[in-house]
Amino acid sequence: QVQLQESGPGLVKPSGTLSLTCSVSGVSISSFYWHWIRQPPGRGLEWLGYIYDNERTMYNPSLKSRVSISVDTSKNEFSLNLNSVTAADTAVYYCARERRTGGGFVRYFQNWGQGTLVNVSS
């Protein structure tokens, strides 16, 4: 059974860096595509980016200059860094595993972490 669990500070100061980790169990992190998705309070879902094959990344164009995702295969976990944060980055952050089939035309999030709330405030 695949399980994901987010962890990290619940409070980050404006202009600082938001850092979160997603611990994965039940499957090797060296396989599949691993994503970060966020949801501001009372609002919808926003895709942030993914990492694949331990080093190949893709990011949301609107955040590309501020976001980075990395993997630690020894711990079977992956991480999110978002720098220069503002109050607009306050959200519940989810990690998720993608399943991809159909020659790339079928891409969905099969497993999700429970989410962690990060507040950006001084």
Add this chain to the structure above:
Amino acid sequence: QSELTQPPSVSGAPGQRVTISCTGSDSNIGAGFDVHWYQQVPGTAPKLLIYANSNRPSGVPDRFSGSKSGASASLAITGLQTEDEADYYCHSYDGSLSGSYVFGTGTKVTVL
């Protein structure tokens, strides 16, 4: 970043049928990328409800069904139950220049 458009809310009495639309564009749903649906009970993480337009993961009741036509998709709930009250999001991939994963704007389903 483009989004997929959903109605903000739909409602129905127990036992009724409700549908949620999801409208995309030629760079995502219309380009042939499949649509997936997630159910989110307030305070919890989204849960995969429908994948690849019309497929249900194990454990999802068959009162949930999905379809896709052109650049749009829809989710139907037949025999509405009180536990179906939640937010529902569609999702697809956008194959435009930058490439991106896009979500619908979300629909709140209320059971009257």
